[in-house]
Amino acid sequence: MNRFDGVKVLLTGAASGIGRATALRLTAEGAAVFGVDVSEEGLAATAAAVTGPGRLVTGVADVTDEAAVVAATDRAAAALGGIDVLINVAGVHRATPIATLSVADLQHLFSVNLVGTALFCREALRYLPDGSGVIVNVASLSATQGNPYMTAYSASKGAVLAFSLSLAAELTARRIRVVPVSPGTVDTPLTRRPDVVPQGVDLSYFNRIRAPFGSAEPEQIASVIAFAASRDASYLTGAELRVDGGAHI
Numbered sequence: 001m002n003r004f005d006g007v008k009v010l011l012t013g014a015a016s017g018i019g020r021a022t023a024l025r026l027t028a029e030g031a032a033v034f035g036v037d038v039s040e041e042g043l044a045a046t047a048a049a050v051t052g053p054g055r056l057v058t059g060v061a062d063v064t065d066e067a068a069v070v071a072a073t074d075r076a077a078a079a080l081g082g083i084d085v086l087i088n089v090a091g092v093h094r095a096t097p098i099a100t101l102s103v104a105d106l107q108h109l110f111s112v113n114l115v116g117t118a119l120f121c122r123e124a125l126r127y128l129p130d131g132s133g134v135i136v137n138v139a140s141l142s143a144t145q146g147n148p149y150m151t152a153y154s155a156s157k158g159a160v161l162a163f164s165l166s167l168a169a170e171l172t173a174r175r176i177r178v179v180p181v182s183p184g185t186v187d188t189p190l191t192r193r194p195d196v197v198p199q200g201v202d203l204s205y206f207n208r209i210r211a212p213f214g215s216a217e218p219e220q221i222a223s224v225i226a227f228a229a230s231r232d233a234s235y236l237t238g239a240e241l242r243v244d245g246g247a248h249i
């Protein structure tokens with residue numbers, strides 16, 4: 001008996017990093033997962049790594065495209081025979097000193113991180129069952145800790161956290177759980193991008209986000225996402241799970 005046998009999961013950001021690790025973790029525990037991402041190539045690589053006993057079906061969609069989110073949610077429900085769990089992992093990061101912060105940066109970060117998450121919540125709620133449905137939204141350490149050059153990213157993740165807490169309150173009537181999960185620094189393509197640190201800035205500022213436990217592997221976040229999504233967490237809702245290696249200590 002696997003923990004996710006018979007559980008149908010809609011997962012965004014499944015093509016890379018934490019999302020890929022989550023797809024592999026959940027399918028290893030028996031889940032049927034519909035993985036969404038903008039990267040067709042990345043989704044194919046995730047699918048190739050799945051060994052079961054669960055299964056992964058994939059669909060390309062941009063989380064900022066409302067019509068695409070509606071269609072992807074319907075496709076997921078049709079492919080899996082329903083949706084029990086929604087996990088929003090898709091996200092983007094861009095570090096920018098305040099002097100060069102642009103409206104385009106702000107709009108891009110909010111559009112993917114907040115609007116994409118909100119749209120998938122709204123659409124998945126057409127399918128999530130009262131009494132047992134679960135939403136897990138990936139926020140960030142940056143939602144509750146100030147970090148240099150991350151004003152826009154932090155604000156977008158703070159918005160994901162606040163959105164999730166209010167959604168949890170609204171969904172108590174349906175007994176649907178909402179759990180924001182906030183990773184610290186995780187070793188993924190997102191943190192390896194050359195523009196994750198702007199050119200010519202004071203790197204010593206980054207000592208602030210160095211966690212006592214160092215960087216996490218994506219699997220160390222996926223295991224907590226899996227817990228939050230599972231029946232093991234049936235009394236957990238509206239509470240942020242910080243998985244940051246002691247960065248807040």
Ligand SMILES: NC(=O)c1ccc[n+]([C@@H]2O[C@H](COP(=O)([O-])OP(=O)(O)OC[C@H]3O[C@@H](n4cnc5c(N)ncnc54)[C@H](O)[C@@H]3O)[C@@H](O)[C@H]2O)c1
Nearest residue numbers: 013015016017018037038062063090091140185186188190
């Ligand atoms: N890596 C970290 O240190 C860290 C820390 C805290 C929070 N997070 C959050 O975790 C989540 C996953 O990040 P990751 O580190 O695995 O990064 P990643 O870059 O490896 O994965 C992000 C995925 O989101 C997808 N994506 C981006 N924009 C999209 C869009 N418009 N529509 C659909 N898919 C889109 C990308 O294609 C990619 O597959 C993000 O929300 C990120 O903000 C990451």
